[in-house]
Amino acid sequence: xxxIALVAAFVATAGAGLCTRQPVRSRHAMVATxxxxxxDIGLAVLESGGNAIDAAVAVAFALAVTHPAAxxxxxxxxxxxxFADGRSTFIDFRERAPAAxxxxxxxxxxxxxxxxSVEGYRASGVPGTVRGLELAHEKYGRxxxxxxxxxxxRLAADGFPVSYGLAHSLRSQSTSARLARFAESKRIxxxxxxxxxxxxxxxxxxxxxxLERIRDRGAKDFYEGETAKLLAADLQAHGGLITLDDxxxxxxIERTPLTGSYRGYTVITAPPPSSGGVGILQMLxxxxxxxYEKSGFGSAxxxxxxxxxMRRYFADRxxxxxxxxxxxxxxxxxxxxxxxxxxxxxxxREHATSSATLRPGKLETFESSDTTHYSIxxxxxxxxxxxxxxxNSFGSAVTAAKLGFLLNDEMDDFAAKPGEPxxxxxxxxxxxxxxxxxxxxxxxxxxxVLRDGxxxxxxxxxxxxxxxxxxxxxxxxxxxxxxxxxxxxDAPRLHHQWMPDVLRMERGFxxxxxxxxxxxxxxxxxxxxxxxxAAIRVQDGWLEGDADPRTEGTARGY
Numbered sequence: 149x150x151x152i153a154l155v156a157a158f159v160a161t162a163g164a165g166l167c168t169r170q171p172v173r174s175r176h177a178m179v180a181t182x183x184x185x186x187x188d189i190g191l192a193v194l195e196s197g198g199n200a201i202d203a204a205v206a207v208a209f210a211l212a213v214t215h216p217a218a219x220x221x222x223x224x225x226x227x228x229x230x231f232a233d234g235r236s237t238f239i240d241f242r243e244r245a246p247a248a249x250x251x252x253x254x255x256x257x258x259x260x261x262x263x264x265s266v267e268g269y270r271a272s273g274v275p276g277t278v279r280g281l282e283l284a285h286e287k288y289g290r291x292x293x294x295x296x297x298x299x300x301x302r303l304a305a306d307g308f309p310v311s312y313g314l315a316h317s318l319r320s321q322s323t324s325a326r327l328a329r330f331a332e333s334k335r336i337x338x339x340x341x342x343x344x345x346x347x348x349x350x351x352x353x354x355x356x357x358x359l360e361r362i363r364d365r366g367a368k369d370f371y372e373g374e375t376a377k378l379l380a381a382d383l384q385a386h387g388g389l390i391t392l393d394d395x396x397x398x399x400x401i402e403r404t405p406l407t408g409s410y411r412g413y414t415v416i417t418a419p420p421p422s423s424g425g426v427g428i429l430q431m432l433x434x435x436x437x438x439x440y441e442k443s444g445f446g447s448a449x450x451x452x453x454x455x456x457x458m459r460r461y462f463a464d465r466x467x468x469x470x471x472x473x474x475x476x477x478x479x480x481x482x483x484x485x486x487x488x489x490x491x492x493x494x495x496x497r498e499h500a501t502s503s504a505t506l507r508p509g510k511l512e513t514f515e516s517s518d519t520t521h522y523s524i525x526x527x528x529x530x531x532x533x534x535x536x537x538x539x540n541s542f543g544s545a546v547t548a549a550k551l552g553f554l555l556n557d558e559m560d561d562f563a564a565k566p567g568e569p570x571x572x573x574x575x576x577x578x579x580x581x582x583x584x585x586x587x588x589x590x591x592x593x594x595x596x597v598l599r600d601g602x603x604x605x606x607x608x609x610x611x612x613x614x615x616x617x618x619x620x621x622x623x624x625x626x627x628x629x630x631x632x633x634x635x636x637x638d639a640p641r642l643h644h645q646w647m648p649d650v651l652r653m654e655r656g657f658x659x660x661x662x663x664x665x666x667x668x669x670x671x672x673x674x675x676x677x678x679x680x681x682a683a684i685r686v687q688d689g690w691l692e693g694d695a696d697p698r699t700e701g702t703a704r705g706y
Contacts, residue, residue: 171634171685171692174705178691179203180682181522182610183219185308186210187695187702189299190524193291195706200526201229201288202296204534205281207522209300212277213355214308216337216554217317217541218520218610221358221370223556224276225519225536226418227284228405228594230603232529236407236416236596237288240587241280241400241536243273243558246389247584254564254582261564267326269388271544271557273588275370277536280400282367287402297363304359304552307351313700315346323542332547333554354552371395375551382549397585401473408483410436411627414598420477423469424593427461427616432623433488434460434495441628445639446657448664449497454624455644455651455670456495458617459503462574462646467508470579471587477579481511500669503649518542519592519610523684525603525691531684533594535608535615561588572612575647591615597623603686605633609679609696614643614652618679626685633685633692641678654678 172178179190189210190203198206204227211219224243230236254265264270285293310318317323318337327333334340336352344350361369369375372395380392406419408429415432417425434457435441443449468478481487491509495501518541524532537556538544544557563576570576580589591613597605605626609618618641625636640656651670653662654677666672680699685692695701 169634169638171632171694172703172705173690173692175690176527176706178525178684178693178703178705179207179522180684180693180695180701180703181207181211182520182680182682182695182699182701183211183215183311184700184702185214185303186219186522187704190522191704191706192299193296194526196291198291198296199289199528200524200530200532201284202291203524203526204522204532205285205289206296206299207524208277208281208534208536209297209359210303211520212553213300213303213352215520218518218536218538220275220536220538220543220554220556221277221362222272222275222548222553223536223538223543223558224273224280225534226422226590226592226594227280228416228418228533228596229284229288230416230531230596236405238403238405238419239280239284239400240403240421241276241283242421242587242590243276243556244398245273245559245562245582245584245586245588246391246394248389248391249559249582249584251582254559261568265560265564266540266557267329267545269383269386269544269546271559272383272388272390272546272555273558274390274394274398275556276398276400278362278367278370279398283400283402293366294363297359301356301359301363304352304356307349309347310344310350311700312346315344317541319343326545327542330546332549333545336547336552352552354550356552358551358553371398378550379548406479408432410623413604413627414601415595415623416598417595418593420469420472420479421587422590422592423465424591424616424619425595426469426479426482427465428593428595428620428623429483430461430464430488430491431457431620433483433485434492435624435628438492441624445625445629446661448661448668451642451657451661452500452665452668452670453495453497454621455642456501458644459501459506459646460491460494460509462613462644463503463506464508466575466646467577468511468579469589471589474583474586475579478511487511498668503646506646519612519615521594521608521610521680521682523606523608523682525606525684525686529603531596531603531606533596533606533608535592535594535610537592537610558588561590569647573648574613574645593619595619595623605683605685607681607683609681611679613645614678617641617643618681622681622683632687633683634694637681637683637694637696643678652678
């Protein structure tokens with residue numbers, strides 16, 4: 149109820165240009181994460197002379213202890229960095245399909261997708277987090293690897309008090325039923341069915357020993373050493389596909405970020421295999437010059453145009469997005485100004501387009517991503533945005549024997565059957581069909597914005613396909629509606645992903661506005677929660693930080 153009241157208060161005052169909540173402000177550095185221990189650890193690294201990359205590594209390993217629903221060493225993700233000297237980079241440590249993966253591996257005898265891609269030992273792709281963090285640290289970090297992992301080791305070995313949110317999540321029927329299917333998960337996270345109370349310590353000795361080995365021996369332990377051997381043996385014993393060779397052969401990939409512009413701002417964002425960066429840039433392109441913002445934030449006209457813009461990108465996503473190492477992703481065509489203009493012209497300002505009649509655009513004449521996010525800015529002006537994931541909340545629900553960490557269920561991000569919806573209801577095409585060693589398409593969208601060539605905004609969110617639209621909405625809230633970062637994060641959100649043909653809206657929008665959208669033909673469903681943004685803005689010499697009030701997140705600086 150507190151969350152709904154906050155949104156309602158926002159809607160009541162936003163039109164008058166009033167601030168409803170102030171962000172955390174600091175002069176020098178800022179960390180915004182999903183969980184307080186991780187935030188404190190990241191800030192301590194910065195205060196002791198580490199840079200933003202160092203803090204990002206320490207935060208990632210801390211979240212692997214304190215936020216088991218999504219923080220991970222058994223999953224993967226993306227790291228976007230923009231350095232004070234103007235360089236930028238993108239590190240892809242997304243999970244990959246095992247060598248034994250096959251196109252129809254998740255289809256049952258009736259030809260329909262099974263649940264094996266979302267739960268159990270066959271659901272996991274080869275984890276990338278440890279390798280990706282090591283690559284980032286080796287190329288751009290400053291402090292010793294051991295110093296950055298020590299806090300996470302101590303948290304796992306000594307324990308930390310379970311938060312109310314974590315205790316509630318573990319007790320929920322959906323989570324507890326999934327975790328209870330697997331003995332290690334039930335023992336560690338459910339206390340063998342007795343459950344944790346808020347404030348009770350969660351001690352994870354197996355995870356502590358795993359983190360100690362990674363601290364002392366580096367990523368090599370996870371991919372070739374004792375941890376790798378234990379992991380591969382456990383998976384093979386239970387019908388999983390990941391082998392020791394799959395682990396040995398995993399490599400993180402450094403890619404060039406996508407860069408675009410919107411109303412004079414420079415937007416640096418995630419390239420494929422993320423579908424989010426292309427989506428952000430295409431949707432911003434559709435908005436630019438449309439005048440959609442003139443009707444005001446939260447109006448039926450504004451929300452209708454946003455929803456129709458989202459609908460069109462997700463139709464394109466279903467056809468054209470995949471792993472660029474296996475498939476030619478037509479980025480230039482999807483972002484071509486003439487193509488974007490064509491998509492803009494197809495929007496009826498008064499009526500919702502039926503998704504059944506809307507197809508992916510024709511590019512022939514134009515062609516030349518449960519999860520968590522954190523944002524960090526250091527005292528030198530280096531900025532890092534990291535989104536990493538296990539996919540579903542608590543991943544595949546499998547905890548690796550003797551290792552203490554949950555495994556991902558990222559194989560569900562492939563198109564198990566092209567044209568059929570996945571866990572998130574997304575319809576995906578041949579470009580994202582399963583192939584050995586291929587990376588599944590992701591929605592994770594870490595994004596950095598510059599104003600006049602200088603750092604302005606660092607943002608990202610978890611939330612499956614809603615990630616793309618959540619980041620998109622925060623950007624336009626700041627740029628088009630002049631909100632401070634706290635108000636931009638607090639503002640109620642909406643989501644349309646083409647199929648299913650539903651406009652999902654957070655509770656808190658005006659009932660009259662919702663009625664007007666229904667009258668235009670939108671099938672509206674109200675929801676309590678969309679996304680968990682962690683963001684930092686640079687404004688008038690201050691860093692403004694905010695971690696979403698929808699969560700137990702924190703932002704702190706010095």
